[in-house]
Amino acid sequence: MKKLVAAFVVISLLGCATSRPDPAADALVVSPDQLQRRQLETRKYTGVKEADLLAASANLLQDMGFNLEESETNLGLITAGKTRGGAGMGEIIGKAILWSFGIPIPFDVDQKIRVSLVIRPNPQAKAADEFFVRVTFQRAVRNSFEHVSRETLKEPELYQKFFERLSKAVFIEGQTI
Amino acid sequence: MKVHALTAIPIAMIIALAGCESIPARVLDEGDQTQLQKRSYQSRVFDTADKQMTMRTVIATLQDLDFVIDKADLTLGTVSATKFNGYVLKMTVSVMPHGTKQILVRANAELGIRPVEDPKPYQDFFASLEKAMFLTAQAVE
Numbered sequence: 439m440k441k442l443v444a445a446f447v448v449i450s451l452l453g454c455a456t457s458r459p460d461p462a463a464d465a466l467v468v469s470p471d472q473l474q475r476r477q478l479e480t481r482k483y484t485g486v487k488e489a490d491l492l493a494a495s496a497n498l499l500q501d502m503g504f505n506l507e508e509s510e511t512n513l514g515l516i517t518a519g520k521t522r523g524g525a526g527m528g529e530i531i532g533k534a535i536l537w538s539f540g541i542p543i544p545f546d547v548d549q550k551i552r553v554s555l556v557i558r559p560n561p562q563a564k565a566a567d568e569f570f571v572r573v574t575f576q577r578a579v580r581n582s583f584e585h586v587s588r589e590t591l592k593e594p595e596l597y598q599k600f601f602e603r604l605s606k607a608v609f610i611e612g613q614t615i
Numbered sequence: 616m617k618v619h620a621l622t623a624i625p626i627a628m629i630i631a632l633a634g635c636e637s638i639p640a641r642v643l644d645e646g647d648q649t650q651l652q653k654r655s656y657q658s659r660v661f662d663t664a665d666k667q668m669t670m671r672t673v674i675a676t677l678q679d680l681d682f683v684i685d686k687a688d689l690t691l692g693t694v695s696a697t698k699f700n701g702y703v704l705k706m707t708v709s710v711m712p713h714g715t716k717q718i719l720v721r722a723n724a725e726l727g728i729r730p731v732e733d734p735k736p737y738q739d740f741f742a743s744l745e746k747a748m749f750l751t752a753q754a755v756e
Contacts (some may be wrong), residue, residue: 466739510687554684576699588699590681
């Protein structure tokens, strides 16, 4: 009986533990590849109005199927998101076959993609018509085991294509920084 | 002492429940730290009166740290952002005038389902911010 009571006390203490090692203690430390990432995610546009650049960016995100979630024009911010399917049909069929042999492998059910786009006047520019546009994509992928994995998208091709299309939309070539 | 099972189990369950935080304590995040302690490591003062520039720099710093900006409000002086890196780190930074010549920046963060109460990540954040601001981050007096 005493063992039972002791077990309950131990369980009650475990449930309320407050100090565990922090898995993300270095989450706010600048990563070594930060400069590279900044260059990848940023383009400089000259000879344009901030409002026009923002409007073109919002239009482009809509072209890409994003829903605008938030904006603050005074700070040059647009936040948008979309939900899309996870795995292709081929992958699902392939994994279903494996499943029928008793090998359960999860497939991705859906993914929520989010993007924030920020326009910032170049503090070093002489004229007030030079802006940095920085865009960051992230996604949360849910699989058929209800596990969600979250990541920042780092594919260079994604950012290059995005800025190619933004440059076309504002008729100005974005310069790498 | 002989304890009957039927009485011991409810007693043990009461102990189990009493060990956990009450709803008000959860909602109000009444941890071991005082409000003053939290504010001191979550806040810094900068020698500028330019709120908009400070907010734009806060946003740029968060982007440098891989955050996606969720929302921002110039009037209220707040920026909220989320970082995905296996974990989910949410952060809100507020910018407000501190007297007439200074600006106070205050940050708080949440990692998954718990508040970040270690001063170190905040020190890291302000270290990046002061570089981007070209100004020294001063402790709040």
